[in-house]
Amino acid sequence: MLDFTILTENWDMYAEGFKVTLLCSLLALIGSFLLGTILAVFRIAPIKPLNWIGTIYVEFFRNIPLLIIAFTIFVGLPTLGISFDGFQAGTIALIIYTSAFIAEAIRAGILAVHKGQTEAARSSGLTYIETMRYVILPQAIKIVIPPLGNQFINLVKNSSILSVIAAGELMYQADLISLRTYVVFDVYIIVALLYLVITLPLSYGVNYLEKRLAKSN
Amino acid sequence: MDFAGAYTPDHLKFLLEGFLVTLKVAGIAIVLSFIIGGLIGTIRYAKIPILSQILAILVELIRNVPLLLIIFFTFFALPEVGIKLTPTMAAITALTIFESAMLSEVIRSGLNSIHKGQLEAGRSSGLSYVQTLWHIVLPQALRRMVPPIVSQFISLLKDTSLAVVISLSELMHNGSVIYAQPGGDKFIMPIFILIAGMYFVVNYALSIIARRLELKTT
Amino acid sequence: MFKRKKGLFSILLLAFMAVFMLAACGDKDKTTGGKDKDVLQTIKDNDKIVFGVKNDSNLFGLKNPSTGDIEGFDIDIAKEIAKSILGDASKVEFKEVTSKTRIPMLQNGDIDAIIATMTISVERKKEVDFSDVYFQAGQSLLVKKGSKIKSIDDIDNSTKVIAVKGSTSAQNIREKAPKAQVLEFENYAEAFTALKAGKGDTLTTDDAILYGMADQDNNYELVGGQFTDEPYGIAAKKGNTKLVEAINKALTEMKDSGRYDEIHKKWIKKD
Known part of the structure; x- marks a missing residue:
C-alpha cells in the first residue's frame, strides 16, 4: 500500500512545490490570456501587417516544443546578456507557448459572434477598437471560457517541465525527495495525486460549462 | 552567437541523427496510441458495461497528470514493481499511455458526433452492431476526426522532447552535447534556433496536410 | 464497397x-x-561489454559531436577493462547516462556496468556492487574568477549553489552548508551552463569534474580545496560478484603494468 509517511515527512517540500506550481500556472494564465487576446485581435484586424505578425507568432509557437522555449530563455538568452531565474524563465516560456493556443481559442470565439454585429457597431459610430472592446469581446469571452479552462489545465501540467530548469515546482521537489529517500514509486504517486487535486476539479468545471453552453445554443 | 561554428556538417549530421530518434520514437508511439486510443474510444462509445467505466476513470486520471510525470514514472518507478524498460522503451510506453488517453477522447467525441439515426438505420438493415460501427459510423467519424487527430500527433512529436530527461539520445539531447563542448557557449542560441526550426518544419507541414484534408472532406 | x-x-x-x-x-x-543470467557470462557470450558513461564531463567522459566518440579518463579505463576481460580494447559499447539515470539503467539491464564519475557510498552499496576505488576525488567549489567565495565557509543564506540531481555532492552541500540555496539540474552540461549564465554563485561537485570545467573555460577556477572524500568505483548490478572480481583484476593489472598511470597522466593534469 501507499506509504503516506513520505508525504508527511517531506510535507514542506511538497507544499512548497504545490505553491510554486499554482503560482506559476496562475501568472502564466493571466499573461497568456492578455498576450493571446492581443494576438487574436491582430489576426482578425483589418490591417495586413498585424495579421501577418499574429499568424506567424501563432503558427511558430504552436509547432515547437515548450521545452525548447524554456531552454532558450533560461540558458540561451544569458549568452546574449539577458538573464532570468528558473521560475521567471519558466513562467515566461509558459506564457509565450500558451498564448499561441489561447489566441486561437479567442479568435474562434470572436468569429463565432455574428459578423452583422461588427457592422452594426461600426455604422453606429464606434471605432474598430471600441467595437472589439465593448461589443465583440464581451460576447466572445463567454464562448471562450471552456477552452480557456482547458488551457489552464494544460498550463498546470506543462509547468512540470520547469523542473528541468530548477524552478522549484512540484515535479522538481518530487524529484529531489525521491533521490534523497531512494523511494520512487510512492513519491511519484503522491505527486500525481497532488496534480489531480488541481486538474480534476478544473476538468469537471470545464465539462459542466461546455454542456451548459451547448444547451443554451 | 557563432552560426558558422555551430552549423558545421558534423554538427548538422549529429543533430539530424537525434531528430531521427525523435521521429522514430514518436512514430511508433503514434501508431500504438492510435490503435489503443481507437479501441478505448470505441469501447466507451459503445458503452460496454464495467469495461467502459473502468476505462473512463483511467483516461480521466491519465489526461490530468503531466506527461513528464508519466515518463519519470515509467522509467524510474516501474522497475520497483519489476517492469524494467530501456530509455527508448520507456519513452515509447509513456508517450503511448498519455496520447492513447488523449486520442481516445478525440475518437469518442468524433463517434458521438455521428447521428444516432445512422446506427439505427444500419441495425435495421440487418447489419450487426460491430458491422454498423465499422462500415457506417467509423468511416464518417474518422473524416471529421482528421484535424484533431493530426493536432494530437503534433503534440506527441513535440512531447517526445521530454524524453531527454531519461537519457534518450533524441534531438534536444544531441543539441546539448554540441554546446557542452569547450567553448560551446556561443553555439547555444544557434543550436536552439535550429532545433526549433526542425520541429517547426515537420509540425507545420503536418498541420497544413490536416487543413487540406479538412477542406476536402467538408 | x-x-x-x-x-x-x-x-x-x-x-x-x-x-x-x-x-x-x-x-x-x-x-x-x-x-x-550472470552478467559476466552475458558479456562473454555477446563478446562485448556495455558501459554507462557520462557524456558531459570534460576529462572523464565528454562526447565529441563531430566524431560521435566519447573521450576521457573513464573511457580509457573502460577500454582497458574490456581488454582484460575480452582480450580486445575495442569490444566495448558506451551508453550515455546521467547521475540520475545511471542506476535505473544498470538495473534495467541496459548497461553491464557504470563507469561514470560515481562515488562509492553506503546508500548506493545497498543498490549496486562496487569495484575497488579507481580514482580518488573530493568535493570542491567552482566559481567565476574574482568571486567573493573562497571556501565553503563563505557560503551563506544569500548564496545560490548549483548542483546535479542524484549526485552525492548535492546531498553533501546541504550538510556542509545548510544555509545555502541549492539549485539542482539534470546533468553537468546544464549545471555548468547555468553557472555561466549567472544562475548561481558557485557550482559544487567532485573536483575532478570541476577541473574539467575550469579546463574548458578559464574564466572559472576551483576554490576551497577538497572538503569530502569521493572515491570513484565501477558499479555492477547487485550480486554479480564474478563481474566485480574481473573488473578488480583488470584494475590491478592496469596499475601493475603502468597503464593506469599513463591514462591518469593523459587526462588528469593537476595533482
Missing part, C-alpha cells in the same frame, strides 16, 4: 497483431537478458 473495407480491416488487424507480437518479443528478450 464492403469488400474493399474488409481488405482494409484485415490489414489493420494484421498490423495490430504484428505490433503486439513485436512488443511481446521485445519483452521476452528483456527478461531473459536481464534477470537470472
